[in-house]
Amino acid sequence: MNASGHTAEELRLISKEIRKDIIRSLAGAGSGHTGGSLGLADVFSCLYFGIMNHRPDEPGWPGRDRMILSIGHVAPALYASLAQAGYFPREELLSLRKLGSRLQGHPGRDHGLPGLELSAGSLGQGLSVAVGMAMAAKMDGRKYHIFSIHGDGELQEGSIWEAAMSASQYKLENLTALIDRNGLQIDGSTEKVMRLEPLADKWTSFGWHVIHCDGHDHGDIINAYDEAKITKGKPSVIIAKTIMGKGVRKIENHHGWHGRCPTPEEAEIFVKEIDGMND
Amino acid sequence: MRMMNEDFNNKGDRPTKNGFGEGLAEAGRRNKNLIALGADITGSVGMDHFASRFPERFFSLGIAEQNCIGVASGMALSGKIPVFATYGVFAALRTTDFIRISVCYNDLHVIIGGAHAGISVGPDGATHQALEDIAVMRVLPHMTVISPCDATQTRLALLAAVEQVNGPVYLRFGRAPVPDFTDEKLAFEVGKAQTLKDGNDISVIATGHLVWEALEAAKILANKGISARIINMHTIKPIDKDAILRSARECGAIITAEEHQITGGLGSAVAELIVKKYPVPMQMIGMPDCFGESGQPEELMDKYGMRARNIVAAAEKLLKDKR
Numbered sequence A: 001m002n003a004s005g006h007t008a009e010e011l012r013l014i015s016k017e018i019r020k021d022i023i024r025s026l027a028g029a030g031s032g033h034t035g036g037s038l039g040l041a042d043v044f045s046c047l048y049f050g051i052m053n054h055r056p057d058e059p060g061w062p063g064r065d066r067m068i069l070s071i072g073h074v075a076p077a078l079y080a081s082l083a084q085a086g087y088f089p090r091e092e093l094l095s096l097r098k099l100g101s102r103l104q105g106h107p108g109r110d111h112g113l114p115g116l117e118l119s120a121g122s123l124g125q126g127l128s129v130a131v132g133m134a135m136a137a138k139m140d141g142r143k144y145h146i147f148s149i150h151g152d153g154e155l156q157e158g159s160i161w162e163a164a165m166s167a168s169q170y171k172l173e174n175l176t177a178l179i180d181r182n183g184l185q186i187d188g189s190t191e192k193v194m195r196l197e198p199l200a201d202k203w204t205s206f207g208w209h210v211i212h213c214d215g216h217d218h219g220d221i222i223n224a225y226d227e228a229k230i231t232k233g234k235p236s237v238i239i240a241k242t243i244m245g246k247g248v249r250k251i252e253n254h255h256g257w258h259g260r261c262p263t264p265e266e267a268e269i270f271v272k273e274i275d276g277m278n279d
Numbered sequence B: 001m002r003m004m005n006e007d008f009n010n011k012g013d014r015p016t017k018n019g020f021g022e023g024l025a026e027a028g029r030r031n032k033n034l035i036a037l038g039a040d041i042t043g044s045v046g047m048d049h050f051a052s053r054f055p056e057r058f059f060s061l062g063i064a065e066q067n068c069i070g071v072a073s074g075m076a077l078s079g080k081i082p083v084f085a086t087y088g089v090f091a092a093l094r095t096t097d098f099i100r101i102s103v104c105y106n107d108l109h110v111i112i113g114g115a116h117a118g119i120s121v122g123p124d125g126a127t128h129q130a131l132e133d134i135a136v137m138r139v140l141p142h143m144t145v146i147s148p149c150d151a152t153q154t155r156l157a158l159l160a161a162v163e164q165v166n167g168p169v170y171l172r173f174g175r176a177p178v179p180d181f182t183d184e185k186l187a188f189e190v191g192k193a194q195t196l197k198d199g200n201d202i203s204v205i206a207t208g209h210l211v212w213e214a215l216e217a218a219k220i221l222a223n224k225g226i227s228a229r230i231i232n233m234h235t236i237k238p239i240d241k242d243a244i245l246r247s248a249r250e251c252g253a254i255i256t257a258e259e260h261q262i263t264g265g266l267g268s269a270v271a272e273l274i275v276k277k278y279p280v281p282m283q284m285i286g287m288p289d290c291f292g293e294s295g296q297p298e299e300l301m302d303k304y305g306m307r308a309r310n311i312v313a314a315a316e317k318l319l320k321d322k323r
């Protein structure tokens, strides 16, 4: 049981709904990033239904926790979670990537989607924005927390490390970054494309508190965020071990599914498979 | 459009960055939400007054310009008005994608100061001479681009960037001491050009400290019986279309002058407008699509043809084309 009253079992069921909505919206769109979106469904359900202090009926509430999605390409996971939380009707998910939609291919605030904190899509920028938000909150003595989500491949952008330095310099204990450590990027294994390990050591040496978790175990994710929120004097980073495409065997761990989306026929099969998920 | 016909006198040479520093300190006094972000060269870009007066609102972020822009965006999303300044080459060019997405696409009130602009930064050479910043900044949606003509005006321009604009601003200024000739009372309105001298044979539309060169050129031209209108185009975007079209209609020939590449800057902005609405012969004064080099500011201004005499020569050539 966590602050919002959802048990791990309830969060698991919510994650299933988010996964199904990701598949449906991507099949409707005809393009988009399936693997990373599915892989983050459990993290998103924990954030929006367990960890974050927010008001879907009052998206601009000044006291809300902020969620900065640095990897804009997993927007389908964010949109499905916002809809599930009640920010907008779930039917709108079918407008993903269509002309005039509030659900842009990569998040765009200019289209007025409630609950969206940042227009993003160019990798390596979100951590800096989260740092700015955390600095401003600290200056004003505000109690809200800043959560950011990053890809592991994204950590190859040098700007991430500029931001990492500044977060520890300013002791931003109100900032928690999460790394989607699925080990994959478009060209293949992150370690082959450009080695990230020893990843925890890198963050530790930059002055961050490092927490590891299983990115598909809701209890573990909640515990990781709880630990981050009580950590004082430094920012926290959660390295969440995930499986790209989690929930659909055909997609799991296939980096070819980074930027692919299911056909309507595949979508039907995948949704059934997700319904049957019970790990 | 402001209209003046008085003579302008140089009150003494001053770097325009001094005006930026004074404006920043004044803006900080007026507005508690104003924040300044520094990238190691705070004294050199004129942010030190603010940093010493408001240490709790000044943040040093090191030599990490991309992060500075991202942090500024996060602060703007949290109700602050961040001002980030470093050399123009880094402020506008190293950071362009961050400015495009985190600042402009989010349409945030972030003020970016581009210091040491133009070739007049002198001995440091080509790497440090920002000559492409106006071109790149002005094509970004939502961006306002300001290039004031002297130190007094730079102070007013910073205050206007804080108080008159709600979106992203790029404010350009320089290091070399240049004539400080405008008065505090010459109101600065973003997007409204200032006609400093009226005339009807030719119109010189200048920006930055080349406005002074244009005023000097007008005196020489007057002695030759040529009446030149001198316009201070301190805002490159949104550009004052009315001032440009009136120049085209009433003078029939236009010279632009800027300490910037002639491709993509003020000259291009003026040409883009008149070619559609009222084409007239034009000449452009600026860097001829090349890198700068080391030298004293005056030597470089001479070598690359950004002096009053170059404006005079362009005017004489243009008047032949006009007939």
Ligand SMILES: [Mg+2]
Pocket: A151, A152, A153, A180, A181, A182, A183, A184, A185
């Ligand atoms: Mg990855």
